[in-house]
Amino acid sequence: MKDVLRGCLLMLFINVLQGQELRVEVVDAQGALPYANVWLEELEKGAPTGNDGVAVLTGIPKGRLTLVVSFTGYTTYRKRVRIGEGQNVVQVMMQPMESLDEVVVSGTLRPVSRMETPVPVEVYQPTFFKKNPSANIFDALQMVNGVRPQVNCNVCNTGDIHINGLEGPYTLVLIDGMPLVGGLASVYGLSGIPNSLVDRIEIVKGPASSIYGSQAVGGLINVITKDAELVNTLSFDSFYSDWGEWNVDLGFKTGVGKVADVLTGVNYFNYDTPVDNNGDNFTDLTLQHRVSVFQKWNFKRASGKAFDLAGRFFYEDRWGGEMQWTPEFRGGTEVYGESIYTRRFEVMGNYELPFAEPVMLNFSYTDHDQNSVYGDTPYLATQRNGFSQLTWNRDLGMHGMLVGTALRYTYYNDDTPATANDAGDAPDEVFIPGIFVQDEMTLNKKMKWLVGARLDYDKRHGTIFTPRTAFKWSVTDNDILRFNAGTGFRVVNLFTEDHASLTGARDVVITEDLQPERSWNVNLNYLKKIYTSKGHFIGLDLSTWYTRFSNVILPDYDTEPDKILYSNLDGYGVSAGMSINADVMLRSGWKLTAGASVMDVHNVEDGERFRPVLTERFTGTWGLSYSVPFWDLDIDYTGNVYGPMRLPLLSDLDPRSPESPWYSLQNIQFTYKGFKGIELYAGVKNLLNWTPDQDVPFLIARANDPFDKNVTFDNAGNALPTPDNPYALTFDPSYVYASNQGIRTFFGLRYDLN
Known part of the structure; x- marks a missing residue:
């Protein structure tokens, strides 16, 4: 009986020393995300996810810790998690960086994270426009909320870009930050830009004349x-x-x-x-x-x-x-x-x-x-x-x-x-x-x-x-x-x-x-x-x-x-x-x-x-x-x-x-x-x-x-x-x-x- 009691106490002591187990399941919209970095900030301890998108950390003390998950091309996930008795499971959905944490330049002319800039900038990647493929950027912009390509003629089908209900002359269109599109080129300047060469499109809604001058009255579209x-x-x-x-x-x-x-x-x-x-x-x-x-x-x-x-x-x-x-x-x-x-x-x-x-x-x-x-x-x-x-x-x-x-x-x-x-x-x-x-x-x-x-x-x-x-x-x-x-x-x-x-x-x-x-x-x-x-x-x-x-x-x-x-x-x-x-x-x-x-x-x-x-x-x-x-x-x-x-x-x-x-x-x-x-x-x-x-x-x-x-x-x-x-x-x-x-x-x- 004493041997059994000693064994139980020994197992309890080992469990206390080893701490708890944390299982982190990392996925994106496509499924499991392998090789993501999983890190506990206070303990300076971490592990990569396997092919199944799972990382297991052992020897974790009870209490609240900061879980950080990172992967190239994704927004870093950071959250306080509570570690309890036994195995703890945390499910993490990684968000592609293109949606929230892009580096943008259109708002301030300075390269800065979209999350850090004081000026709201919407960013759209080529993957967004591939959901409804089009022959030119003019037509592709119909997928953007508040932006409408306006057809101005039933016969020749020329047009312009409206932002928040304002007519085309109020919208400044840039290519790599340069005002190349306007006047005669309202539709022609946006046609024929090979979609395969577009890195992203940045959109600022509202006046930007203090940086870009004339025509940026209602907003701007920057094709980068x-x-x-x-x-x-x-x-x-x-x-x-x-x-x-x-x-x-x-x-x-x-x-x-x-x-x-x-x-x-x-x-x-x-x-x-x-x-x-x-x-x-x-x-x-x-x-x-x-x-x-x-x-x-x-x-x-x-x-x-x-x-x-x-x-x-x-x-x-x-x-x-x-x-x-x-x-x-x-x-x-x-x-x-x-x-x-x-x-x-x-x-x-x-x-x-x-x-x-x-x-x-x-x-x-x-x-x-x-x-x-x-x-x-x-x-x-x-x-x-x-x-x-x-x-x-x-x-x-x-x-x-x-x-x-x-x-x-x-x-x-x-x-x-x-x-x-x-x-x-x-x-x-x-x-x-x-x-x-x-x-x-x-x-x-x-x-x-x-x-x-x-x-x-x-x-x-x-x-x-x-x-x-x-x-x-x-x-x-x-x-x-x-x-x-x-x-x-x-x-x-x-x-x-x-x-x-x-x-x-x-x-x-x-x-x-x-x-x-x-x-x-x-x-x-x-x-x-x-x-x-x-x-x-x-x-x-x-x-x-x-x-x-x-x-x-x-x-x-x-x-x-x-x-x-x-x-x-x-x-x-x-x-x-x-x-x-x-x-x-x-x-x-x-x-x-x-x-x-x-x-x-x-x-x-x-x-x-x-x-x-x-x-x-x-x-x-x-x-x-x-x-x-x-x-x-x-x-x-x-x-x-x-x-x-x-x-x-x-x-x-x-x-x-x-x-x-x-x-x-x-x-x-x-x-x-x-x-x-x-x-x-x-x-x-x-x-x-x-x-x-x-x-x-x-x-x-x-x-x-x-x-x-x-x-x-x-x-x-x-x-x-x-x-x-x-x-x-x-x-x-x-x-x-x-x-x-x-x-x-x-x-x-x-x-x-x-």
Whole structure:
């Protein structure tokens, strides 16, 4: 009996010495995550997970300890856990770093973790857009909550990007931080960027003029290309749809000895099958033939300082119009067509100067040549943009200082009265110099405060001052609160192409000397991360904003139906709203990304409040993904929903609805990954077969008489009702808010060689 008692006491003593056991099960959305690092901070003790994603730590004392799990490419998991008697099990769901902890530059021009920056920046990786593959970034952005690619013409399908309900001119689009897209390039600049070369897309909602100057009034989109040193040797992605669309993205890396790494990308897109499902004798989708070649050099300097140089050439031939149109009808009055030839090249780069201090020179130049005809109206235009920026970036104790100077050059000339005077041709040529300063202060471990200001000079408008401030409070490791306030401005830059492509029929009239638009904005953002005891993850991103505009440059579609009249609003404009984005990852393999935005965009003039055309009050997006490891299969169900928008009518007799209906575009895709380096994917776009011609008598006004040969006008130029034209309409394709392209299947192949 004494021997038994001694044995029990000995076992109890050994158990006390050995302590308890901790079993940590680490997974991601694909399943078990092997070789993750598991660490107990207070004990400085850890172990890697095995092939089953499990790490077992023994000899752990009872009590509360800090568990840290890390893995390259994932956000570090940190949580206090309670160690009890016997075996303890903790389930950990790892969150890919791309969603929450990316290094971003768009908010402050300084590379900083997304979790640390005081300015809210949304980051989207190529894997996000692969859930619903598209031929260009313009179309891909429809997956982003609060961002809507707006189709502005039923015939030529050109468009722009809306952020939080604001029109395209309020959105600044950058490529590698350079303002290459704007004016003539509203849609063309975003087409033909090979998706295989995109590292990520950063989006800032709200004014950013204190850093980027004009046009960053409503927000900015920064398309960041990959570093040539870090990409795969070869990447290939191609898909084909049963509408006849064929898209090819090719990227490959080469080296020039010890001098540089070179990244080359080619995009080819072709759609040449006219379709007229709505029976109006006009193409439902513009035909396009596009080639884009991109090359980026990352030079290897002995000093280790940065030197990157990139260039892109873009050519596109697009046309839409009557089904019987062929190139010999171009510019004539027999068959209506809108034909656009575009040639464009871009050069951009950055060079870190050989100083002890960190001084960076960024530069870009674009040359855009446009040869268009709208029916029998030619439109020939040239635009050249130059941009240079010199910045000094230094951490000084608690201060992160950024000081810079910038120079923007714009040249524009076309064959319209917009660039002519009594003496003849008068191209629009403007230099805008600017200086800016920013201080990002670390007040303590939990709080950061940013203050900044910019001063620009435009000879037409004088000095323009734009300050801003931002504050970040890390309430806990999983709760972050941000407050931003600032100003924005937009210098008048009404390139006629934007509005000629908007309608193909109306004349643009500027009724006064337009003054720069100004805006004041406040934005409150809350970011929440939730790790459940079952190993699930939930991320919430909530924002609310209020922006007030003065000198609003307002397009008037209503006063004269054959014209668009532009003037500064004698009043003010408002954009206000709330948005929420959610990321949910379950241990079972399900992943959900969803977002919704509710907004109120309106103008006030002479005490009357009215809503601009093509501004929605609600948008929602979602993406539901599930992986089946046993079959090497990924399933993605994506979609969006849009609320009603006010649409431009031509007269009081116009029988079309003054508002668009609620509508939703939904897609499904299946991706097979059973072959090394190869992905096969197929799916269906626009599952509901929704098109805007439903429940309206027609989309294009007077599609049967595109040259208005049978329209009767009064002495003031207004259309009169006749038996042949009972609604007193003229030809006009501006009643548009979404693509006419219906349901379609697609299949494709991706290949990556590391």
